[in-house]
Each structure stands twice: as structure tokens, then as C-alpha cells.
Amino acid sequence: MQIKGKWTPPLFQLKQVTKYYRISLSSTITVLKEVSIHVDKGSLITIIGPSGAGKSTLLSLLNRLEDADGGEIYFQEKEIKLWDVLELRRQVGLVFQIPVMLPGTVKDNLLYGPGLRGQTPATSAADIIKMVGLEEKILERNSSNLSGGQKQRVALARTIANGSRILLLDEITSSLDHESAMSIENLIINLNKEHGYTCLWVTHDRLQAQRVSPYSWSLHDGKIELIANNKEE
Amino acid sequence: MSTTALFFTLIFVAVAMILSLWQRLGLERELLIGTIRAAVQLTAVGYILHLVFGLKDWPYLILMILVMTLVASHNAAKRGSGLDKIFIKVFTAIFAAEVMAMTILLGLNIIEATPRFIIPLSGMIIGNSMVACGLLLNRLQNEIQSHRDQIKVALSLGATSRQAAETALRNAVKASTIPLIDSLKTVGLVQLPGMMTGLIIGGASPVEAVRYQLLILFSLTAVAILSSIILAFSAYPNMFSKSHQLKTTFLNQT
Ligand SMILES: Nc1ncnc2c1ncn2[C@@H]1O[C@H](COP(=O)(O)OP(=O)(O)O)[C@@H](O)[C@H]1O
Numbered sequence: 208m209q210i211k212g213k214w215t216p217p218l219f220q221l222k223q224v225t226k227y228y229r230i231s232l233s234s235t236i237t238v239l240k241e242v243s244i245h246v247d248k249g250s251l252i253t254i255i256g257p258s259g260a261g262k263s264t265l266l267s268l269l270n271r272l273e274d275a276d277g278g279e280i281y282f283q284e285k286e287i288k289l290w291d292v293l294e295l296r297r298q299v300g301l302v303f304q305i306p307v308m309l310p311g312t313v314k315d316n317l318l319y320g321p322g323l324r325g326q327t328p329a330t331s332a333a334d335i336i337k338m339v340g341l342e343e344k345i346l347e348r349n350s351s352n353l354s355g356g357q358k359q360r361v362a363l364a365r366t367i368a369n370g371s372r373i374l375l376l377d378e379i380t381s382s383l384d385h386e387s388a389m390s391i392e393n394l395i396i397n398l399n400k401e402h403g404y405t406c407l408w409v410t411h412d413r414l415q416a417q418r419v420s421p422y423s424w425s426l427h428d429g430k431i432e433l434i435a436n437n438k439e440e
Numbered sequence: 441m442s443t444t445a446l447f448f449t450l451i452f453v454a455v456a457m458i459l460s461l462w463q464r465l466g467l468e469r470e471l472l473i474g475t476i477r478a479a480v481q482l483t484a485v486g487y488i489l490h491l492v493f494g495l496k497d498w499p500y501l502i503l504m505i506l507v508m509t510l511v512a513s514h515n516a517a518k519r520g521s522g523l524d525k526i527f528i529k530v531f532t533a534i535f536a537a538e539v540m541a542m543t544i545l546l547g548l549n550i551i552e553a554t555p556r557f558i559i560p561l562s563g564m565i566i567g568n569s570m571v572a573c574g575l576l577l578n579r580l581q582n583e584i585q586s587h588r589d590q591i592k593v594a595l596s597l598g599a600t601s602r603q604a605a606e607t608a609l610r611n612a613v614k615a616s617t618i619p620l621i622d623s624l625k626t627v628g629l630v631q632l633p634g635m636m637t638g639l640i641i642g643g644a645s646p647v648e649a650v651r652y653q654l655l656i657l658f659s660l661t662a663v664a665i666l667s668s669i670i671l672a673f674s675a676y677p678n679m680f681s682k683s684h685q686l687k688t689t690f691l692n693q694t
């Protein structure tokens with residue numbers, strides 16, 4: 208990325224990354240084949256591709272819930288395995304496709320991440336919950352009784368409360384109605400544009416990809432390519 | 441008791457067989473095998489015990505306890521066949537329970553340091569720990585399997601394996617000790633423990649028998665819980681990588 212002539216190193220750099228899963232004693236499936244990409248700080252990248260293409264797997268390599276089987280991944284110019292994995296995961300937050308609540312109230316969920324390190328969130332839980340479009344009083348509710356849409360917002364708020372400035376978003380609007388999806392979409396755009404969050408956003412919704420970014424990464428058969436999100440398609 | 445009397449007890453088995461045949465329960469084979477095994481195993485153990493009780497040598501005693509622990513570990517470890525080095529971990533947990541119990545019972549002079557006391561008590565301690573360990577392994581894998589999404593969320597927020605597995609560990613230990621704690625609660629009301637029954641039949645006063653039984657129950661329960669906790673904490677790291685990733689290979693193998 209070129210800023211006033213000064214070269215900024217990419218946040219993530221993947222060089223010929225390969226990932227396979229063992230599905231039985233004798234066979235494996237290759238999910239990612241020599242994928243080479245880079246992610247600049249402050250960018251918003253959409254990732255599209257058919258179900259089973261390896262989109263979630265790609266995200267899980269970036270916060271090391273999974274490790275690659277071949278190739279190299281650098282985070283801030285340092286080989287990703289050389290990072291303290293707990294610190295890496297705090298910086299690189301992952302919001303899962305199916306929102307899963309941790310036991311307790313909504314507030315417990317927001318405080319969980321910082322609490323692991325004996326801290327409290329830098330921004331108050333009330334401010335964060337309002338940021339994702341929920342009312343403050345929801346904080347005291349039991350997280351297991353929320354609607355799917357509310358859970359998804361809480362999951363996003365939980366990652367923000369953890370202090371992550373890099374967000375890996377795995378089809379986070381797919382379980383929401385159109386209105387909620389649009390409001391989450393605008394929230395992500397706002398986090399990116401106004402607050403400098405870097406977002407890698409997996410979506411199955413081509414129109415959504417078009418709305419938020421001029422380009423997408425398209426995953427297919429383990430290969431990745433950059434495609435333009437032109438409206439004609 | 442005469443041998444003839446013993447043979448008469450086979451009438452009960454025969455009645456059960458006839459019932460099974462009549463109702464087509466298909467239990468005859470299992471019942472026959474069970475009856476023969478019980479007779480052979482217990483007779484063998486009777487002779488071994490007769491021999492061992494006569495021994496004054498500690499090495500034989502310790503060897504006997506080791507064999508019991510090995511058999512129990514083998515049995516309990518089957519419940520965790522997908523886990524790395526599980527046999528040695530179960531062995532350690534059960535053996536720790538035995539050592540702990542014997543240290544207390546012998547150290548405080550609660551029981552006599554003779555094979556007549558040590559062997560049957562060790563059998564009960566090891567047997568109980570075996571049950572607790574088997575249940576623990578079963579439950580721990582189930583808990584981690586069924587809470588894997590929550591565990592992944594916790595890990596992705598920067599939790600260590602230990603922090604992410606905390607709820608699963610607690611639930612599994614609790615579940616593994618439920619049968620023991622339940623039997624503590626109902627003892628005397630629902631079932632009369634074997635040892636106490638034996639002492640009473642053998643002519644001991646019920647009060648004396650109860651005192652022994654309480655002692656046994658408390659130490660059995662305490663050390664079985666201990667072995668379950670030891671095993672939980674030594675087994676869960678198997679399910680994670682050193683980089684705090686949830687392994688999936690151990691799942692679905694139970
Ligand atoms: N832990 C796993 N073990 C075995 N196979 C897996 C595992 N996770 C994902 N897969 C397989 O890898 C492929 C890619 O999965 P995923 O990354 O979830 O795809 P996407 O998110 O694009 O739908 C799928 O075929 C899936 O079944």
C-alpha cells in the first residue's frame with residue numbers, strides 16, 4: 208500500500224499456503240492450494256465462494272485456530288507461529304458464522320475476553336452494546352435467550368470488547384433479516400472507515416460484497432483470485 | 441458353608457435360565473458365561489487371597505496391588521482409546537488414589553498393616569477409582585465434543601486451553617463422581633454395603649461394622665474423586681495442541 212510515497216508492510220502475507228484436513232486414516236482433502244495473498248492494514252476485503260470452498264478455513268489460519276500444512280503466513284512481518292498465540296488472537300478477532308454465546312449474561316460475554324487477562328474492556332460494555340445497535344438493558348439478560356440476530360450482534364460486540372482491531376467476519380449476516388443485515392453491514396463499514404478496523408469479511412451474498420468493496424477474493428477449488436465486483440455480474 | 445449348599449444356589453441360576461428361555465430374552469448364553477466366570481474368578485481369587493494372607497513379604501503385597509491397578513487401568517483406559525498415553529495417565533490417577541488412601545489408613549493406624557486388611561480395601565479403592573476414571577474419560581470427551589463451539593469461541597478470544605476447557609472439566613469431574621456421591625446419600629437406606637453385610641454375617645456387632653463401613657466409604661469416595669480430578673487434568677491437554685488449538689482427531693472415537 209502506497210501512502211504519501213511511504214511503503215507500509217502488509218498486515219498479513221500468505222505465501223503459497225496449503226491446508227488439508229484428514230478425513231479418515233487413509234485420506235485427506237485439500238482445502239487450500241498454494242494460496243498467496245496479502246492484507247493491508249485498514250482494508251476491508253470481502254471473500255466469496257461456494258459453500259465448502261474453504262472460506263472459514265482461510266479465516267481460521269489467520270488467528271491460528273488451525274495451522275497451515277504448507278507455505279508461510281506472516282503477521283506484521285513476523286512468521287505467525289512466532290507470535291504469542293494468545294496475543295495474536297486478541298489482536299485478530301474472529302466472529303463465527305453461527306453465533307455461540309458463552310454461559311451467563313450478555314455482559315458476561317463482553318467481559319469474558321478482557322477478563323481472561325484480568326482486565327476490563329477499554330470502551331465500556333454499555334457503549335459497545337449500543338455501537339452494535341442493541342439497547343443497554345440487554346446487558347443484564349441471559350445470553351441463551353436472545354434471538355439469532357441479537358446473538359450475532361453480541362458476538363460482534365464481544366470481539367470488539369476484546370480490543371481486536373482486525374476482524375475476521377464469517378458470514379455474520381447470513382442468519383439475519385434484511386434490515387438487521389443492512390445495519391450490521393453499515394456498522395462494519397463504519398468501523399472500517401471511521402475507526403480504522405481491518406476487516407476480512409466472508410459473505411455468500413454477492414450484492415453485499417458489491418455494496419461494501421470494489422473487489423472480492425473468490426475462493427474456488429482451493430484457489431483464490433481477485434475479482435472485480437462489477438454490477439453487471 | 442458346605443459345597444452342597446453352594447451347588448443348591450445354582451438352582452437360582454437355573455430358574456433365571458428357564459425364565460429367559462421361556463420369555464425368549466436371549467440371556468442364557470450371557471448368563472451361563474457370567475455364572476462360570478464368576479465361579480472361576482472368585483474361586484481363583486479365594487485361593488490367591490488364602491496364599492497372600494499367609495505371606496509376610498511386602499514385595500508380594502505390592503506386586504498384587506500393582507497387578508490390580510494394571511487391570512483396573514486397562515479397563516478404564518478403554519473409555520479413552522482416542523487419547524494419547526491414556527493408559528499411563530489412568531494408571532497414575534488410580535495408583536495415586538491407592539497410595540493416598542493407604543497412607544491415611546495405615547499412617548493413622550486406622551487399619552492393621554496386614555494383607556488381610558490391605559488387599560480387600562485396596563480392591564475397593566482401586567475398583568471405585570476405576571469406575572470414576574472410566575466415567576470421567578467418557579464424560580470429558582462428550583463434554584468437549586458437545587461444547588466445541590463454545591470452546592472455539594473462548595480460544596478465539598485468547599483463552600488458554602485450560603480456560604477454554606474449564607466448564608467441560610468441571611462438568612466431567614462432577615458427573616464421574618455422581619454415582620459415588622449418590623451411594624453416600626442412600627447408603628443404609630437402599631443398600632447395605634457388602635463389607636458391612638459380611639462383617640455382620642460373620643458375627644461382628646452392627647455398630648462396629650458401621651464404624652468400619654463409614655471409614656471405608658469416606659476414604660473410597662474421597663480418593664475416587666481425587667483420581668478423577670488427577671485424570672481430568674492430565675487427560676484434557678491431549679485434546680488440545682500446544683498452541684491452544686482444539687484437536688478434532690480424538691473426537692468420534694469413543
Ligand atoms: N475440522 C475439519 N475436519 C475435516 N474436514 C473439515 C474440517 N473443517 C472443514 N472441513 C472441510 O473442509 C472444507 C472447507 O470447509 P470450510 O472452510 O468450512 O468451507 P466454507 O467456509 O467455504 O463453507 C469442507 O469440505 C469441510 O467439510
Ligand SMILES: [Mg+2]
Nearest residue numbers: 262263304377
Ligand atoms: Mg464457512
